[in-house]
Amino acid sequence: MLTRRALDEVSRRGALSGREAVSRKCDARGALAFIGAASGARGGDTPERSYSSSGASAADEVGAGDGAGEGGIRYPRRGSDQGYSVPSSRYSSIRLRNTLFNRTRGSLGWDLKATNNDSVCDARYLSTCDYTSHCVEKNTREGGKLLGSIPRYVKIVEVGPRDGLQNEKEIVPTKVKVGLIKMLVSSGLPVVEATSFVSPKWVPQLGDAKDVMEAIRNVEGARFPVLTPNLKGFEAAVAAGAKEVAIFASASESFSKSNINCSIEESLKRYHDVSLAAEKASVPIRGYISCVVGCPVEGKVPPTKVAYVAEKLYDMGCSEISLGDTIGVGTPGTVVPMLEAVMNVVPVDKLAVHFHDTYGQALSNILASLQMGIATVDSSVAGLGGCPYAKGATGNVATEDVVYMLNGLGVKTNVDLGKVMLAGDFICKHLERPSHSKTATALSTSTAHVSKL
Structure with missing residues (x-):
């Protein structure tokens, strides 16, 4: 329940524009007190929402009219210039209603106003709420309000050998890649993304996939x-013997065209063919969605667009969908509403998060995701990787840092931090560069053994 001090702060702050519903296990009296503390917030009031800085009209966000894809696949089209915008109401956050929001400036520098269809979250209320889905409640650890909903076990998906190395200009020998993979497996990591079967013309580094x-x-x-x-x-x-594959879509039209040379709709049709072949061969598919918070070209990406792509991938048969903050601009304040929108159309136990640490926000975003019931996290040993679209980008969140944080939270991973550090040291020596993992850097100079920390 909100404290009197918090309520006083609400009254002092003012500028609360309305309320949205909360369908989670919050204290009812606390919620009512919060609502009553805001001046001018009446029981049935719902604030009008708009994104004020992009210059886009409401028609650009929602539009009208439907369209059907080829081959009997129907994809909603809503009159947007991008051709795939969907009714925001379908993907709007149920869990965020009845919560009062401020007009604020988003983490990416855009002036945002909470709308009825695209939630813009004031992250200050997170610690009073339980985001955990009913399907994973039995697997959450005990704790206080802030940490009580964190899963007892988190699966770490290591993406270093593929996502981490693909941007390296100097070709890494196959022997070194294989050695890295084996070291990562020996650390207890349950999933290691090995390589990519993409044309060597586009990604020379992974030309040795076979x-x-x-x-x-x-x-x-x-x-x-x-x-x-x-x-x-x-x-x-x-x-070549692959038992599991992954496909790569985007929530940004511009990024989709620059990264995989096709529109979002075209990529979905392409992956539909892959999903049919995978089903026939009994091969599981993992779906990636890039630019789930921000795009280097378009800027802010609405949560509704992420939810739209996620639902399409889920309907195709993806067993897991990884939500990627490709340029690392997200904060809990932008990640939470994105996850809420996606969780309305895809079960939380089918979701994973994939954060880049460009602005040093990856661990805080992971923690916020864990509080919402996410139990699968992508990471890269030694923070390998990078983003050519963000100057100074430091790449994927380091596996060592994720394991260290989860150990501190009492969350089980079955991963040996010391062995992950050895793998990171191995590849960093070959690349002749220091590790981007703060944990590895700190422990390499510590007199205490990693098992003592």
Whole structure:
């Protein structure tokens, strides 16, 4: 329940524009007190929402009219210039209603006003609420209001060998890649993304995908999904022995065209073909969505667009959907409403988060995600990776840092931090650069053994 001090702060702050509903286990009296403390907030009032800085009209956000995709696949079209915007009301956050929001400036520098369809969250209320989905309540750890909803076990998906190395200009020998993968598996990581079956013309670093898969064919103890951008890549991956694949979509039209050379709708049709082939071959598919918070070209990405793509991937049969903050601009204040929108159309236990640490926000975003019931986190050993669209980007969140934080929270991962650090040291020595993991850097100079911390 909100304290009197918090209520006084609400009254002092003012500028509360309305309320939205909360469908979670909050203290009813606290919620009523919070609502009553805001001047001018009446029982049935619902604030009009708009994004004031982009210059986009309401028609650009919602639009009108439907369209059907080819081959009997129906994708809603809503009159947007991008051709795929959806009715925001379908993906709006149920859990955020009855919570009062401030007009504020978003973390990406845009002036935001909470709208009835795209939630803009004031992250200050997070600690009073339980976001955990009913389907994972039995697996959450005990604790106070802030940490009580965190899962007891978190699965870490290691993406270093693929996402981490793909941007390296100097070709890493296959032997080194295989050695890195084996060291990561020995640390207890349950999933290690091994490589990508994409054209070597586009990603020369991963041109040895077939050789890597052959070298790890008999390695046990982990799953080795591989990225497949199209049906041709899927067929090549399966022929090379891949037992699990991943596909890559975007919530940003501009990023989709620059990254995979097609529109969002075209990519969804392409992946539909992959999903049919995967179902026939009994191969699980993991779906990635990039730019879930911000795009280097378009700026802010509405949560409704992320939810739209996520639902399409889920309907295709993706067993897990990883939500990626590609340029690392997200904060809990922008990540929470995005997750809320997606969780309305995809079960929380089918979701993963993938954060880049460009602005040093990755761990805080992961913590906020855990509070909402997310139990799968992507990370990269030694913080390998980067983003060519963000100057000074430091790449993916480091696996060592994630494991260290989860250990401190009492969350089980079955990952040996010391062995992950050895793997990070191994690849960093080959790349002739220091680790981007703050944990690895600190512990490398510490007199205490990692097991004592």
